Amino acid sequence: MKVKNICCIGAGYVGGPTMAIIAQKSPEITVTVVDINEQRIAAWNDPDVEQIPIYEPGLSEVVAEARGRNLFFSTDVDAAIDAADMIFISVNTPTKTYGMGKGMAADLKYIELCARQIARVATTDKIVVEKSTLPVRTAEALKNILDNTGNGVNFQILSNPEFLAEGTAVSDLHKPDRVLIGGDLDTEAGREAIQALVAVYAHWVTKDNILTTNVWSSELSKLTANAFLAQRVSSINALSELCEVTGADIQEVSKAIGMDSRIGPKFLQASVGFGGSCFQKDILNLVYIAKSFGLHEVADYWEQVIIMNDHQKRRFAAKLVKTLYNTVSGKRIAMLGWAFKKDTNDTRESASIYVADYLLNEQAMVVVYDPKVTQEQILADLDYLGTRSEAENRTLIKVVNSAEAACEQAHAVALMTEWDAFKSLDWNSIYDQMLKPAFLFDGRRLLDRKVLEEIGFDFYAIGS
């Protein structure tokens, strides 16, 4: 079967970029991305393509090329479902905040709503693709809902987890390490559905890089990949603390171990802690699944990755307070960067949120600058924690339009996100504008200690 019409439910950080690339590379396929969020769809349709709701290097160019040709954004979910022969579900699957599994399990209510909507609307056979990250065996529940509609429509369910990282989404999608497709390998119809999706990716991905597995392996591989990546960050962060007390340097240790080809150099960058919408959520989900099967040692093993990450964020904030003579009350602390990594406007689970919250609890005056994150988002992130009233957050935190403005009259600077632009700031003039002693805490190992110390900063970097 040849796919002609694709619908993607969910126009977020995954649905938007992945569908833009499919449309760019497959001009004969009509791709419609739908969402219930009207504002988000309006932004995807903004005539000024720079206003699309997600900042990713290179994405606006891809959207400009395909939008209106074979890429469409719409709020008419029913119409797009009805017209499609393949439907990607790319809605959010956040950690549950209520009931059974609260704080650990993935909340699948949005997924289930999609399945029920597809079941209600579909009048022709569909291939339904899980693009969202889901607990292993979710496809079983989806199939149950879809097969019990009684309207005679046949559904094939595939798992096609997404491995793009934010900030590099376009290049990751153009050149994926692998595309993973899980499906029913035991039936002719299952194999046909898999091949239909393989053919979509084969527009630009070589067949050797398209891996087909059974559905459960595919679902579990996504959680496993994130667990392994996050585990590397927590491992290097755990050692960064040991470096700080022994005189070893984490950058040198990373390099030395990463040159072992069995270990490899990637994902060994010590930091103030990993953030993002995926790592914590997916590991907690893995821990919950292991626990629900009674595998407590397995659950404890993976939970330690999160415990270490929370410790890293807390100890960075605690170090700052301790260095500033054990009090930051009434002191102005500049935070450079709010996004969870560079080249994205996404702030979900960013270490900055937790470090700021810690400092606000110590009554600091926090002044934030991030090149891509709005004041509205920063305040919303803090309000969401519920630590203090919205009014207090607005009194204690200030958001400014430049790094220089954030640092003016500051007692200390906390460098939180590794934006390239922070490397080339005029640190001499920033030093001049700060209160003395001028403290600088590099949570990303972005800056050169020697240069900063020569300027006069009291300099602290994670891991040395």
Ligand SMILES: NC(=O)c1ccc[n+]([C@@H]2O[C@H](COP(=O)([O-])OP(=O)(O)OC[C@H]3O[C@@H](n4cnc5c(N)ncnc54)[C@H](O)[C@@H]3O)[C@@H](O)[C@H]2O)c1
């Ligand atoms: N963000 C990433 O880098 C990334 C990478 C790989 C996988 N994932 C996974 O992909 C999934 C989506 O993540 P995201 O970051 O794109 O989330 P997101 O929150 O940015 O986007 C999800 C979108 O789905 C929409 N939505 C929810 N329910 C809907 C419904 N019933 N009908 C129509 N629209 C609906 C929301 O309005 C939202 O715009 C998650 O499972 C996530 O774990 C994310």
Ligand SMILES: O=c1ccn([C@@H]2O[C@H](COP(=O)(O)OP(=O)(O)O[C@H]3O[C@H](CO)[C@@H](O)[C@H](O)[C@H]3O)[C@@H](O)[C@H]2O)c(=O)[nH]1
């Ligand atoms: O050596 C490193 C590498 C990363 N990080 C931090 O780890 C977090 C996550 O970074 P990254 O993995 O690059 O970005 P994500 O967009 O969260 O991507 C991850 O999560 C996605 C969602 O599931 C997956 O698709 C990707 O493959 C996986 O890399 C960020 O805060 C980074 O700053 C470090 O601290 N040190």
